Amino acid sequence: MDAQELVERFEAFDDWSDRYRYVIDLGRQLPDLDDAHKVDANKVLGCQSQVWVVVREATNERVVFDGDSDSSIVKGLIAVLLVLYSGRSPADIVAIDAKPYFEQLGLAGHLSPSRANGFYAMVARIKRLAAERATG
């Protein structure tokens, strides 16, 4: 599924409890991170729950991410973000702005400011990880 498909599926839901259910289900489809990866070095700071984002594989053409959280909703948001970013080239990941995607999904108005901050902190981490793997 790509970002556009996700937006369409999201818009098809009538109410927010269905949307959250869908987000939670997406998160449950993400593999759990090994405990070995759940370390401070991989943590995204600025979230009320614990969030880890790591690189699973990286080449000049693509970076694939994994992520996990002790919050089901946040893990779902990680999955939502990875639909947009995972598997793209490092340059694309750095360039693509999550905000319009976030707004199309209706999340901008719906997450609390602190949760939104966590979301943007995850975006920042994804971009930083990609930038580290981009060659000049």
Added chain:
Amino acid sequence: MTAALEPVRFDVEAIRHQFPALHQRVNGKPLVYLDNAASAQVPVAVLDAMDHYYRNDRSNVHRGAHTLSRRATDAFEEVRARVARFIGAADPSEIVYVRGTTEAINLVANTFGRSRLGPGDEVLVSTMEHHSNIVPWQIVCNQVGARVREVPIDDRGQLDLDAYSAMLGPRVKMVALAHVSNALGTVNPAAEIVARAHAHGVPILLDGAQAVAHLDVDVAALGCDFYAFSGHKLYGPNGVGALYGRREHLDAMPPWHGGGEMIRDVSFDGTTFADPPFKFEAGTPDVSGVIGLGAAIDWFTSLDREAARAHERSLLTAATARIAEIDGVRLIGTAARKEAVLSFALGAHHPGDVGTLLDLDGVAVRTGHHCTQPLMRRFGVPGTVRASFALYNTHAEVDAFVGALRRAAHILE
């Protein structure tokens, strides 16, 4: 033949009409405000009093010779007397206005505490304390070489009184404990706790932030040395609270914040300070906040408080029993004596997830560590979901809360 019991008469609907904030919809549903332990809503009487001050009496206090200043000062000081009566203090001069319970405890720690604590001394707090009744003591203890020690609690969230007594050794110079726990709702046996501290010659501060809206507080009867509470948890405005301190302590304590109002004479050769309470009230105070606090106390004390308490207790009892029927709900804080607070975990789900889903149904609860990280660790949770009741909540709202929680559990499973 026994007479039929009269149902408790308490007109919740009439009371609710006095709270503008309660009559709104959230996410298309009626607001069910169950975050009262964080801040309670404010009745029109309080709004009107503060508005009246700004529209008619706005002036600085204590300094002016003119009419508005006199009106503002009279109102400001009259509230001090009202606060004293409200908590059973002997004299208004034993009431210091502060920004809230946090500032009150910092004030005591930095003046009374600092002057009495030395290397090797101890301050006793408990596992259930709010950070505002731990950190100020830690800061001062670190500065003077003393240490903070933790009175343990049992699995029900009750203070271990035997351990408390055992810990009241010769090095203890201060005890600081919650009257009612913000995270658990536990009501601590305040009179007993004070008596044991005093039997060992140790002064004691009680954190009353969660108590004053739910219990009758009589500091003279309790015998405590200090008592602190906040306006915003008593149907009053933000930014104002009160510290009760026994007069002999306030007299002996050095000042904390220096500046205007708290002085007698100022010169570059030396400065002398005003008597308590003014010695601890530097600068222009939050006059409108104090006016609002006074109006909140007036409003609150005009109610049938026995009936209000019975109503709140019936809400807590009903909500507790009904959520305990939901698969995966684990109650956190099951003390024999509780007020107003219902903390729980839902399976292994993050409390934030539960709170987010409840919010979709218009139900406002608080999630997280509630500024009690040591307590959360004691119960092995990252945080809890906390529903907290006020006298304007209803049984219909309990229904809505339970229904929303069932729906949330279903979405998360």
